[in-house]
Amino acid sequence: MTDVFTGRLTPRADGLHPPPLAPAYRSTALRSPRHAPIRMPSTTTEETGPVFGHDMIAPLDHDLTANFGSGGAIGEQVFVMGHLRDEGGRPIAGALIEVWQANAGGRYRHARDGYLAPLDPGFGGCGRCLTDDAGAYSFRTIRPGAYPWPNGGNDWRPAHIHFSVFGHAFGQRLVTQMYFEGDPHIALCPIVQSIPDPAAIDRLIARLDMGATVPFDARAYRFDITLRGLSATPFGAGA
Amino acid sequence: MTRETASQTAGPYLHIGLLPAAAGLTAAGDEIVAAPVGTVAVGQPIAFRAAIVDGMGAPVTDALVELWQIDGAGHGLWRRSACDGDGHVRFETVRPAALPGQAPHLTLWIVARGIGLPLQTRAYFDDASENNDDPVLARVPAARRKTLMAHRNDDAWTMNIALQGADETVFFNI
Numbered sequence: 001m002t003d004v005f006t007g008r009l010t011p012r013a014d015g016l017h018p019p020p021l022a023p024a025y026r027s028t029a030l031r032s033p034r035h036a037p038i039r040m041p042s043t044t045t046e047e048t049g050p051v052f053g054h055d056m057i058a059p060l061d062h063d064l065t066a067n068f069g070s071g072g073a074i075g076e077q078v079f080v081m082g083h084l085r086d087e088g089g090r091p092i093a094g095a096l097i098e099v100w101q102a103n104a105g106g107r108y109r110h111a112r113d114g115y116l117a118p119l120d121p122g123f124g125g126c127g128r129c130l131t132d133d134a135g136a137y138s139f140r141t142i143r144p145g146a147y148p149w150p151n152g153g154n155d156w157r158p159a160h161i162h163f164s165v166f167g168h169a170f171g172q173r174l175v176t177q178m179y180f181e182g183d184p185h186i187a188l189c190p191i192v193q194s195i196p197d198p199a200a201i202d203r204l205i206a207r208l209d210m211g212a213t214v215p216f217d218a219r220a221y222r223f224d225i226t227l228r229g230l231s232a233t234p235f236g237a238g239a
Numbered sequence: 240m241t242r243e244t245a246s247q248t249a250g251p252y253l254h255i256g257l258l259p260a261a262a263g264l265t266a267a268g269d270e271i272v273a274a275p276v277g278t279v280a281v282g283q284p285i286a287f288r289a290a291i292v293d294g295m296g297a298p299v300t301d302a303l304v305e306l307w308q309i310d311g312a313g314h315g316l317w318r319r320s321a322c323d324g325d326g327h328v329r330f331e332t333v334r335p336a337a338l339p340g341q342a343p344h345l346t347l348w349i350v351a352r353g354i355g356l357p358l359q360t361r362a363y364f365d366d367a368s369e370n371n372d373d374p375v376l377a378r379v380p381a382a383r384r385k386t387l388m389a390h391r392n393d394d395a396w397t398m399n400i401a402l403q404g405a406d407e408t409v410f411f412n413i
């Protein structure tokens with residue numbers, strides 16, 4: 001149960017992810033390796049991964065409007081929902097998804113964030129859940145605000161939610177950011193635009209889903225997530 | 240086929256989501272800690288400490304590292320730790336057994352502001368005879384293999400992780 005053998009990882013596609021050095025995103029300058037990473041086929045180490053249980057998830061962890069302080073969070077009420085699948089379209093069940101975000105004014109509850117927008121006493125900005133048997137996940141939160149950041153002179157992040165995702169294999173591990181349909185800052189953001197593939201950027205943009213929107217309650221935004229694929233036929237013995 | 244979702248940096252505020260209790264967000268539940276569920280690590284207890292520096296040799300104080308390894312009995316073991324003000328991450332763990340065909344190692348997964356796609360590397364134990372036959376080490380040019388070696392110090396096994404520069408650590412594209 002602890003080591004779920006999942007099969008050989010398919011190699012990562014070139015040109016999909018941000019390159020280590022993206023000059024318009026200045027923090028990459030001194031944090032980007034100059035050597036190309038050494039390619040290697042996956043081994044048992046990367047083909048297995050940790051398993052997380054429901055006992056690690058508190059009842060309100062998936063509701064960021066209710067899991068900190070009291071009285072609810074200020075901002076536009078939204079559900080963020082979608083499916084987690086692998087590149088072969090198979091749902092990934094029981095996977096841990098963690099999210100964090102700024103409040104409606106664009107301020108993080110973090111010692112290093114000194115932006116002038118005030119903290120919201122009813123909002124922490126952290127949530128997590130496990131995907132269900134169909135790979136589905138859902139959070140309730142507020143739409144975060146855009147915020148300025150020190151990069152050049154006048155850079156503003158589009159409204160975004162940070163995602164951390166586990167698959168069944170540690171080599172599938174993903175961190176990313178979800179954006180909101182229609183935000184003009186997406187096209188201006190050096191972090192977003194460090195992704196070379198426009199189609200890959202488009203898939204980070206959540207769409208308004210009126211079908212899942214709950215009348216007189218909260219609008220729904222849909223964001224599906226895809227993790228690296230695994231070969232259909234595992235090599236070697238399963239654990 | 241739908242391709243993998245693109246990566247984006249975890250940014251400077253990753254502690255809120257990944258180590259919420261340490262960030263003061265206790266209302267969101269306890270920290271996601273020991274995993275896998277229901278198992279106790281078997282083996283020789285060790286501490287492992289890595290010092291992370293940037294291309295100017297400055298400590299990286301806002302990175303987060305996840306550790307994935309097997310314990311002494313071959314069970315998977317996962318840990319998560321954030322850098323301190325000196326750019327150090329420390330893990331209390333056990334010395335891993337050797338996997339079939341591989342030398343004992345720790346897999347390290349590193350995220351931070353300025354890192355668009357997480358960096359993945361390994362720590363090997365410099366006293367392990369299996370290192371000579373490890374197929375992953377064999378892919379690394381001999382002159383750079385030393386960047387993957389942890390050394391025993393008084394209080395911990397230690398390793399330097401240079402994101403850039405003359406002693407740049409070897410990272411893998413798996």
Ligand SMILES: [Fe+2]
Nearest residue numbers: 157160162250
């Ligand atoms: Fe952010």
